[in-house]
C-alpha cells in the first residue's frame with residue numbers, strides 16, 4: 001500500500017496543480033482569519049467551547065442517556081450502534097421494513113466513515129448524495145478529500161466534464177452557475193421521489209432531545225421535509241448539554257469553516273411531523289476507546305469545521321486523498337490510528353508539528369501534541385521500520401558520548417569533502433532537490449577548544 | 457555575575473559554528489559569564505519527534521549533568537529549547553532536570569526577557585526577511601501567531617529594529633512553516649521541498665537579500681533550496697546579524 005509520503009510525491013508531480021490547491025485553501029484560511037478578527041471575544045469563545053466539550057466528554061454517559069430519554073419523549077426512535085457494521089445494518093433494516101430501495105442523503109461524514117453507500121448499494125439500495133460537493137465526488141466515484149469541501153481537489157473544468165457525462169450538460173461547460181443549476185434540477189426529482197432521507201448531525205442537545213444540522217444548500221431540509229422517514233446518524237461525541245450552548249458553537253463553526261458568520265441553514269429537528277418516522281442512530285465506532293485514551297481524549301471535541309485542514313501546510317500540498325481516511329488532514333491523523341494503528345501508522349508522521357492546526361481549532365484541540373504522542377505510541381507498538389529503529393539507536397548512542405559525537409562529526413564533515421559522492425547521490429532524499437550544507441573547517445567545539453579553552 | 461551555560465545544538469556545532477560564535481560573543485557583550493560545557497551533544501529532539509523518546513535517556517542525563525550548575529542556559533535554536541522545556545527528564549537528578557526546564561532560554565527571548573536589551577551596537581545594511589520558525593513562534597511564543605485574535609508583537613523584530621541600516625521586508629504569508637520538520641524533511645521529501653520552495657519564493661519575491669531566523673534547521677533547509685536554485689539570497693542566523701559591526 002502506498003503511504004502518505006508516496007501519495008504526496010505523486011500529487012506533487014503537477015506543481016501548478018499543487019499551487020492551485022494550496023492557494024484555494026489558503027484563501028479559505030484567510031476568510032476564516034477575517035471572520036475571527038471581527039469578534040474581539042474570539043479567543044474567549046474558543047475557550048468556552050473547549051470547556052463545554054471537556055465537561056460533556058467527562059459526563060458523556062449521563063448526557064447520552066438524557067438525550068435518549070428526551071428524544072424518545074419527542075417521538076423519535078433511538079438506536080445504538082457499537083460500530084460501523086451495526087450502524088449500516090440498522091439503516092438497512094429500517095429501509096427494508098418500509099420497502100424502500102432508494103434514499104437521499106445530505107452530508108454526513110459519519111456515514112462516509114461507516115462506508116454506508118457501498119454497503120447499501122451492495123444490498124440493492126440506491127443512494128443519492130444531495131450536498132453538491134458530495135454529489136460531485138459520488139459521480140466521480142471518489143471519496144471526499146475534505147470534510148467541509150468534499151470536492152475541493154477538483155477544478156471546475158473537471159466538474160464540467162463529469163456533469164457532461166452524467167447530467168448531460170454541454171461539452172466544455174465549466175461555468176459554476178450553470179453546473180450548479182444542472183445539479184439542482186437533477187436533485188429536484190430525487191428529493192420529490194425519495195421516501196427516506198438520511199442526514200448527519202452537527203449538534204445533539206441533551207436538554208431537549210433535538211438535533212441541529214448546518215448546511216449552506218438547504219439540502220438536508222429538502223430531503224427530510226419531503227420524506228416519510230428521516231434517519232439521522234451521529235457519533236456519540238456530537239452531544240452538547242444545553243440549547244444555549246449553540247450560541248457559542250454556531251458562531252464558531254461557520255466562521256472557522258468558511259469565514260461565514262453563520263451557515264445559511266441551521267435547522268433544528270425535534271419531533272417527527274404527523275405521519276413521519278424519525279430515527280436517531282447513535283454510533284460509537286471507536287469513540288469510547290478514544291475517550292479511554294487519556295492523551296487523545298480531546299480529539300473527540302472536534303466539531304468538524306475543517307479549519308485545521310485549510311491551515312495545514314502539508315494538507316494543502318499533499319491533498320486530502322493522500323491521507324487515505326475519510327477525515328483527512330491534522331484531525332484525521334489523530335483519529336485514524338485509533339481505528340486501525342497498522343493501516344494509518346503513516347499519518348502522525350505526515351506533519352512538521354508546526355502547530356497551526358492547534359491555533360485555529362475552535363475547540364482548542366492540541367492537535368500537534370497529539371500527533372507527537374501518537375508517534376511515541378506507534379513506535380512502542382512496533383509500527384516502525386527496522387531501518388528507522390537502527391538509525392535512531394545509532395544516533396542516540398552518538399549523542400550519549402560527546403567525544404564519539406565530536407569524532408563522528410569531524411569524520412562526517414571530512415567525508416563530505418573527500419568523498420562528496422557519498423552524500424550527493426540519488427539515495428539521499430535531502431540531496432534530491434536541495435544542496436547539502438557546506439561543511440566548515442572546524443566545528444564550534446573545535447574552535448572553542450582552541451580559542452577559549454583557558455577559561456574552562 | 458550571572459552565569460550562562462551555552463548549549464550549541466549538534467548540527468549547529470557541526471555545520472554552523474559561525475552562528476554559535478556570534479551567540480557567544482553577543483552574550484559576552486552584555487556582561488554575562490558564558491561557558492560552553494564540553495559534555496554536550498544534542499537535545500534529543502530528533503529521536504523524540506520520530507517516536508523514539510525512550511531513546512533520549514542518555515542524552516537527557518548528559519544534558520542535566522552538564523548544565524545544572526548555571527543560572528541560565530541559552531541556546532541559539534528555538535526548536536531545541538522547546539523540546540528541552542517540554543521533555544527533559546532525568547532519572548538520576550530529577551530535580552535538576554526540572555530546574556533546567558524553567559531556566560533554559562532561546563537566545564532571542566533571553567536577550568529580550570532576561571537581559572532586557574535596549575540597545576545594540578550593530579549594523580547590517582541589507583534587506584532581511586524574517587522566517588518565523590514554528591517551534592519558536594507557536595511553542596516559545598517569540599511573536600504573535602497569525603491564527604490568534606490577539607495583539608501583535610515580535611521579539612526577533614524588536615531586536616532587529618535596533619540594528620542600524622537594516623530593512624525588514626514584509627511577506628505575503630507571515631508565519632507559514634518552511635517544511636523542515638526534522639526527519640520529516642527526508643521521510644516526506646516531496647511536501648517538505650515544496651513547502652520550502654514556497655517559503656523561499658515569498659522572501660525572494662519581496663526583495664530579501666538575507667533570510668534570518670532563530671532556528672538554523674529551517675534556515676539550512678531553505679539554504680539547500682536556494683543554492684539548488686542558484687539564488688544569490690543567503691541565510692543567516694539572527695545572532696550573526698545582532699552581532700554584526
Ligand code: SF4
Nearest residue numbers: 302303305306308361
Ligand atoms: S480538529 Fe478542530 S479545527 Fe480540525 S476540524 Fe475539528 S474542530 Fe475543526
